[in-house]
Amino acid sequence: MxxxxxxxxxxxxxxxxxxxxxxxxxxxxxxxxxxxxxxxxNLEGVAEAIWQxxxxxxxxxxxLIPAVKPQIAMYEQFGIEGLQVFKxxxxxxxxxxxxxxxxxxxxxxxxxxxAYATGHLGKVTIGGKTYRGFDEDFATINPYLGSDxxxxxxxxxxxxxxxxxxLVKTSNPSSGEFQxxxxxxxxxxxxxxxxxxQWGELHMGNSYSYIGAVVGATYPEMGRVLRExxxxxxxxxxxxxxxxxxxxxxxxxxxxxxxxxxxxSSRGIIAAYKAKGYEKYGAEGYADASRxxxxxMREDLKQAWMAAKK
Amino acid sequence: MxxxxxxxxxxxxxxxxxxxxxxxxxxxxxxxxxxxxxxxxNLEGVAEAIWQxxxxxxxxxxxLIPAVKPQIAMYEQFGIEGLQVFKxxxxxxxxxxxxxxxxxxxxxxxxxxxAYATGHLGKVTIGGKTYRGFDEDFATINPYLGSDxxxxxxxxxxxxxxxxxxLVKTSNPSSGEFQxxxxxxxxxxxxxxxxxxQWGELHMGNSYSYIGAVVGATYPEMGRVLRExxxxxxxxxxxxxxxxxxxxxxxxxxxxxxxxxxxxSSRGIIAAYKAKGYEKYGAEGYADASRxxxxxMREDLKQAWMAAKK
Numbered sequence: 001m002x003x004x005x006x007x008x009x010x011x012x013x014x015x016x017x018x019x020x021x022x023x024x025x026x027x028x029x030x031x032x033x034x035x036x037x038x039x040x041x042n043l044e045g046v047a048e049a050i051w052q053x054x055x056x057x058x059x060x061x062x063x064l065i066p067a068v069k070p071q072i073a074m075y076e077q078f079g080i081e082g083l084q085v086f087k088x089x090x091x092x093x094x095x096x097x098x099x100x101x102x103x104x105x106x107x108x109x110x111x112x113x114x115a116y117a118t119g120h121l122g123k124v125t126i127g128g129k130t131y132r133g134f135d136e137d138f139a140t141i142n143p144y145l146g147s148d149x150x151x152x153x154x155x156x157x158x159x160x161x162x163x164x165x166x167l168v169k170t171s172n173p174s175s176g177e178f179q180x181x182x183x184x185x186x187x188x189x190x191x192x193x194x195x196x197x198q199w200g201e202l203h204m205g206n207s208y209s210y211i212g213a214v215v216g217a218t219y220p221e222m223g224r225v226l227r228e229x230x231x232x233x234x235x236x237x238x239x240x241x242x243x244x245x246x247x248x249x250x251x252x253x254x255x256x257x258x259x260x261x262x263x264x265s266s267r268g269i270i271a272a273y274k275a276k277g278y279e280k281y282g283a284e285g286y287a288d289a290s291r292x293x294x295x296x297m298r299e300d301l302k303q304a305w306m307a308a309k310k
Numbered sequence: 311m312x313x314x315x316x317x318x319x320x321x322x323x324x325x326x327x328x329x330x331x332x333x334x335x336x337x338x339x340x341x342x343x344x345x346x347x348x349x350x351x352n353l354e355g356v357a358e359a360i361w362q363x364x365x366x367x368x369x370x371x372x373x374l375i376p377a378v379k380p381q382i383a384m385y386e387q388f389g390i391e392g393l394q395v396f397k398x399x400x401x402x403x404x405x406x407x408x409x410x411x412x413x414x415x416x417x418x419x420x421x422x423x424x425a426y427a428t429g430h431l432g433k434v435t436i437g438g439k440t441y442r443g444f445d446e447d448f449a450t451i452n453p454y455l456g457s458d459x460x461x462x463x464x465x466x467x468x469x470x471x472x473x474x475x476x477l478v479k480t481s482n483p484s485s486g487e488f489q490x491x492x493x494x495x496x497x498x499x500x501x502x503x504x505x506x507x508q509w510g511e512l513h514m515g516n517s518y519s520y521i522g523a524v525v526g527a528t529y530p531e532m533g534r535v536l537r538e539x540x541x542x543x544x545x546x547x548x549x550x551x552x553x554x555x556x557x558x559x560x561x562x563x564x565x566x567x568x569x570x571x572x573x574x575s576s577r578g579i580i581a582a583y584k585a586k587g588y589e590k591y592g593a594e595g596y597a598d599a600s601r602x603x604x605x606x607m608r609e610d611l612k613q614a615w616m617a618a619k620k
Contacts, residue, residue, distance in 0.1 A: 021422075041437030073418060073425040078434060079443030080397060084390055105418055107452065108383060109482040112331075115383035124388060127351030133389030142417065144454045145480050146487030170455050172419040177456030177505070178498065183491040188498070192488065 001137045002163050002205035002212075002234065005099045006259060008066030014298050015259070015305060017101060017236070018061060018290075019266025020054055020089060021071040026271040027053045028283035047081040053286075054089050057270055058096060060287035064294045067099040069236075069264055090136055101165065101236070102136030107149050114152035122156040138163045140214060140236070143192050150199060154211065158203050163210035166199070168192045168226060171216025171239030189215075189222065193229040200233050208234045208260070217250060217263065224252035227260065235261045240297075241268030247300035254308030263301055269293045311447045312473050312515035312522075312544065315409045316569060318376030324608050325569070325615060327411060327546070328371060328600075329576025330364055330399060331381040336581040337363045338593035357391040363596075364399050367580055368406060370597035374604045377409040379546075379574055400446055411475065411546070412446030417459050424462035432466040448473045450524060450546070453502050460509060464521065468513050473520035476509070478502045478536060481526025481549025499525075499532065500539060507540040518544045518570070527560060527573065534562035537570065545571045550607075551578030557610035564618030573611055579603045 009015045027049050035049035058068070070093075075086035093100050106116040118124060119133035141153055141164050153164055169179055169189040179189045193213065200209030209232050215223050217239035227235070235253050240246075240263045253261035272278045272293035273286040281289035319325045337359050345359035368378070380403075385396035403410050416426040428434060429443035451463055451474050463474055479489055479499040489499045503523065510519030519542050525533050527549035537545070545563050550556075550573045563571035582588045582603035583596040591599035 023421075036437070042439065043434075043436065043441050046434075046436055071418075071422055071425075073416070073422045073429070077425040077429040077443060079429060079441070080390065080394055082429070082443070083393060087390060105416070105452075106383070108381075108415055109480065111333075112381055112383045115381075115387040119383070119387040119389060119392070124353075124356075126353065126356055127346070129352065131353050131389070133387060133392070142415075142452050142454055144452055144477060144488060145482055146484035146489070148482050148484040167454060170419065172455055172458050174456035174458040178454060178502065179456070181493040181498065181501065183493060183498075188488065188491065188493075191491065195487070 001099065001161055002208055002210045005066055005262070006205070006208055006234070008099065009259060009262060012064065012066055013302065014065050015262045015301060016065045016294065016297060017067040017069045017262050017264045018057075018065055018269045018294065019069045019071060019103070019264050020057070020270065021074045021266040022050045022053055022270065023074065026267065026274070028273070028286050030284060031056070043078060043081045046078060047085045050075075050082075051085045051088055054085070055092060056287040057290045058093055058098070060291040061269070061294050062093070062096040062098055064291070064298070065098070067101055067262065068093050069101040069103045071103040071266070087134055090134060094137070099138070100136045101138040101140065102134060103140050105140050105142050105167065107142035107145055109145060110148045110152055113149045114156070117153045117156035121153070121160055121162045138165060138212070140165045140167065142167050143195065147195070147199075154199060154202055157210055163203070163212060165212040165214050165236040166192070166196050168196060168213045169215045169219055169222050171218045175216065190225065190229060193226045196233055197230040200230070204232070207257070208232055212236055214238065215253065220249045220252050227252055227255065231255070237261050237263045241265045247304050250301065250304040251307045254305045256309060258305045258309040261305075265297055269297070311409065311471055312518055312520045315376055315572070316515070316518055316544070318409065319569060319572060322374065322376055323612065324375055325572045325611060326375045326604065326607060327377040327379045327572050327574045328367075328375055328579045328604065329379045329381060329413070329574050330367070330580065331384045331576040332360045332363055332580065333384065336577065336584070338583070338596050340594060341366070353388060353391045356388060357395045360385075360392075361395045361398055364395070365402060366597040367600045368403055368408070370601045371579070371604050372403070372406040372408055374601070374608070375408070377411055377572065378403050379411040379413045381413040381576070397444055400444060404447070409448070410446045411448040411450065412444060413450050415450050415452050415477065417452035417455055419455060420458045420462055423459045424466070427463045427466035431463070431470055431472045448475060448522070450475045450477065452477050453505065457505070457509075464509060464512055467520055473513070473522060475522040475524050475546040476502070476506050478506060478523045479525045479529055479532050481528045485526065500535065503536045503539040506543055510540070510543050514542070517567070518542055522546055524548065525563065530559045530562050537562055537565070541565070547571050547573045551575045557614050560611065560614040561617045564615045566619060568615040568619040575607055579607070
C-alpha cells in the first residue's frame with residue numbers, strides 16, 4: 001500500500017491528500033434540503049447530506065490525487081449514523097482507486113491497540129467467515145503510550161500490507177507545550193521521530209517505510225530536522241492552507257527524490273467554494289470548485305518538491 | 311457528575327470502576343451459542359453475545375460500584391455492529407444509575423477535539439431537535455497535542471456538567487519511553503500532571519475537579535508524586551489486578567479524605583470466572599463470579615484508602 005501511494009504521488013505529480021472532514025456548515029444548502037426532504041430533518045438526513053456532499057467531491061477529484069484522509073471525529077460527532085457514513089466514504093474512495101488514510105489518532109496499551117488495529121486495518125473471523133470493521137489503508141496513531149501501544153498496529157499492518165502515520169509534531173498552536181520540551185537538549189518530537197524511524201525499519205516498502213509520520217506544515221524548521229532524522233519515512237503534512245502553511249514553506253519536508261512528503265488540505269479543498277477566488281462556482285458548483293482548488297494546490301506544491309529535487 | 315461519582319464512591323465504600331472490555335474469549339460458550347442461534351454466526355451474533363454478556367455482568371454488580379468504564383476499542387474492533395453495542399451498554403449502565411466513563415483516549419487539534427467532544431459528551435441540534443451520539447458521562451483524553459486539543463473537551467464538559475480523565479502516566483510497560491523523559495530534571499508525566507491540575511481549575515466540582523487524570527497502578531512511586539502535584543484531581547488508576555497492581559500498592563494514590571482515586575479492574579472482574587479462586591462458579595455462573603470479584607476487590611482496596619486516611 002505504501003508502494004501504491006508513492007507511485008500514485010509520482011505519476012500524478014501530486015503529493016496531495018484531501019481531508020474529507022465535513023463540517024455541517026460546509027454542506028451546500030441544496031444538498032442539505034434534498035437530504036432532509038428524502039430522509040427527514042434528523043440525524044439520518046444529516047448523514048445522507050454528508051454522504052452526498054462527500055460523493056460529489058470524490059467524483060470531482062479522484063483522478064487528480066493519490067489519497068484521501070477522512071477525519072473520523074467529524075463523523076463520530078453524529079454517533080452511529082455518522083460512523084456509517086465514514087464507512088461508506090472509506091469504501092467508496094477505495095472503489096475509486098484512492099488510498100484511504102483513516103485519521104483516527106488512536107493509541108492505547110497493547111491489547112487495546114490491537115483491538116483498534118483490528119477494527120480499522122485488520123479483520124475478525126467468525127464461523128469461518130472474515131469481517132472487516134472500517135478497513136482503511138492507513139491509520140494515524142498517537143505515540144504517547146510508547147512502543148507497546150504502537151507495535152500491535154505494526155503487526156496488523158504487516159499482515160495486511162497496510163501502514164500508519166504516527167504523530168510526531170502536530171500542526172496546532174499549542175503542540176509545543178509537550179512536544180517541544182527539551183530532553184537532554186533535544187525536543188521530544190525529535191525523540192519521537194527517532195522512534196518512528198526505528199519502527200519504520202520493521203515494515204519497509206520499496207523506497208519508503210509503511211510507517212509514516214505526521215509533521216505539521218506550520219513548523220518548517222522542525223520539518224527540516226525531522227526529514228533528516230527519518231530519511232525513509234513518508235511525512236504526512238497537515239496544516240497547509242486554512243491552518244496557515246504555504247507551498248514555499250514545504251521544501252524541507254521533501255527528499256531529494258522529490259518525494260517523501262504528502263500534504264493534506266481539508267477545508268481548503270472541500271469548502272473551496274466558500275473561499276476567496278472561487279466565488280464564481282457558487283454552492284451548486286462546490287465540487288468543481290474543489291477540483292480547481294486541487295489543481296491550484298498541485299501547482300503551489302510543485303515549487304516545493306521541484307526545489308527539493310535540485 | 312463528578313459530585314455524583316465522588317458521593318457514590320463514598321457511600322458504597324468502593325473506589326472502583328469496572329472495565330467493560332469484552333474480549334470474545336471471555337464470553338461464556340452458552341451465551342455465544344444462544345446469540346449465534348438467534349442472530350446467526352456472524353457479526354450480528356457476536357454483537358448480541360457481547361451485549362448479553364455485558365448485561366449479565368452489569369445486572370450482577372451495579373449496586374456495588376459507582377462506575378463502569380467501557381473501552382471503546384473492544385467494540386470498535388467489530389465495526390459499526392460493535393459500536394452499536396457500545397452505545398447500548400453506555401445507555402443501559404446509565405439506566406442502572408452507574409456513572410459511565412467512555413475509555414476513548416481521543417485527542418486532536420481544536421476543531422477536531424470539539425467534534426469528538428460533541429460525539430461523546432455533547433449534543434447536536436438538527437431541526438430544533440437534540441441528538442446525542444454516545445453520551446458518556448466522562449471520557450478519557452490523550453494530552454499529546456497540548457491545551458488547544460484539551461480545552462474544547464473542557465468547554466463541552468462545562469456545558470454538560472460532565473468530566474474527563476486525561477492520560478498522565480499510563481500503566482503499560484513502555485509508558486516510560488516518552489512519559490518518563492526528563493525535562494529540566496522533571497519527568498514529562500509531572501509536567502502533564504501540572505497541566506491537568508491547571509486545566510482542572512477551569513471546571514471544579516465540590517471537592518474534586520471535573521477534570522481527572524489517569525495514572526497507572528503499576529507505578530506507585532510516581533503515583534505518590536502526582537497525588538501531590540494534583541491535590542484536587544480524581545485519579546483513575548488502571549492496571550490493578552491482571553496488569554499487576556495490588557491493593558497495598560495503591561495507598562499513595564489516595565488523599566487523606568480516603569478519596570481521590572478510583573481504581574479500574576477489567577478482566578479481573580468481567581472474566582473472574584476464568585481466574586484462580588473462582589472456579590466454583592463455572593461459565594454459567596460468570597456474573598456471580600464477577601460479583602464476588604468486586605466484593606473481594608472492595609476488601610483489598612479498603613486497606614489502601616483506610617491507610618491513606620490515617
